[in-house]
Amino acid sequence: MAHTLANFDYQRIHVADDVSLNVATAGSGTPIVLLHGFPQTHLMWRHVAADLATDHTVICPDLRGYGDSDKPAETDGSVYAKRTMAADILALAGALGHDRFALAGHDRGALVAFRAGLDHPDKITHLAGLDVLPTLDMWEVLHGVTAAVGFHLYLMAQPPGLPEQMIAAGPDAFFGHFLDSWTDDPAAIPPGVRAAYLEACRGAVPSIVADYRASAGIDIVHDQxxxxxxxRLRMPVAVLQQDWGAALGFDAAALWASWAADLQHHTVTCGHFMAEEAPDEVARALRELLGR
Incomplete structure (x- = not known):
């Protein structure tokens, strides 16, 4: 990819039999891993990562199936389970010498972080989620015409074949729709970064669909x-969200509190891509979390 994080070192790290992750690292101090969302790559953390790297070890991978990380073919429905993707992150951190670390994720990355926190509570010191609900809760709050906002969830939940063909027929239109409609500040994703996101997504349609399909299948089983x-999540948890509840009729803070006893829930006024639209606010919230 043409865009990289300034002053970060890059390498590929083997995390599973057929998967190596592209990862950027910088800084020193207590470690924090930052996981990107859809339809993005680790580049979404460029502002927040630079801030945190002044006094933390910051680790920014591309998730399996995204960016410059490997994209194994789906076989049995578990290749893109959040449990599998969380195991990648544990292996990545371990390879970098970190047995325990803080973990923050946005969107899809937040679902991976959530699963890592439940599966590996002894490894995750602090956990942050940006603008997402746990998978089980997400499906339960979508209903009626309000569910149209999540049309992509239903499209990519379909059996293999049709979703991939439909999205591959117009990938820039499909992925660009979310980059454009989910932000309140288009300037936050400049043309070069937007182009990098679209280029990465063009080459990852099957794996992105498989990631979403897992959230309509095996991820629900694990959450249930x-x-x-x-x-429940045992570590301190911070959640930053738009006010979805007001629009869709649920209490986001209460849903998260059912999973996390030590929770700080913040409602933000920016769009979905908050690490790019309001990086100072996100960095402050992460620093507050890490201080607990």
Whole structure:
């Protein structure tokens, strides 16, 4: 990709049998891993990562299936399970010498972080999620015509074949729709970065669809098992969200509180891509979390 994080070092790290992740690292101090969302790459963290790297070790990978990381073919429905993707991040941090670390994710990356926190509570010191609900709650709050805002969730939940063909027929129109409609500040994603996101997505249609399809299948099974067992996030948790509840009729803070006893929930006024639209606010919230 043409765009990289300034003053960060890049490498590829093997995390699973058939997967290596592209990762950018910088700074020193207590480690924090930053996971990107859809339809983006690790570049979305460029402002926040630079801020945090002044006194933390900052690790910014492309998730499996995205950016310059490997994109294994889906086989049995588990290749893009958030449990599998979370295991990637544990392996990545371990390879970099970090047995315990803070973890922050946006959108899809926040779902990976959520699963890592539930599966590996001894490894994740602090957890932050940006503008997402846990998978199980997300499906439960979507209903009626208001669910149209999540049309892509339903499209990519379909069996293999049709979604991939439809999206591949016009990838720039499909992925560009979200980059344009989900931001309140178009200047926050400048043309060069937007072009890099679209280029990355063009080459990742099957894996992106598989990631979303997993969230309509195996990810729900895993969340349901944790809910039934009463499992909750044990570490301090911070969530930053738009006011989805006002639009769709639910209490986002209450939904998150059911999963996290030590929760700070913040409502933001920017658009979905908050790490790019309001990086100072995001960096402050992460620093506040890390201080707990």
């Amino acid at each position: 098992a944790d809910r039934a067992a009463g499992n």
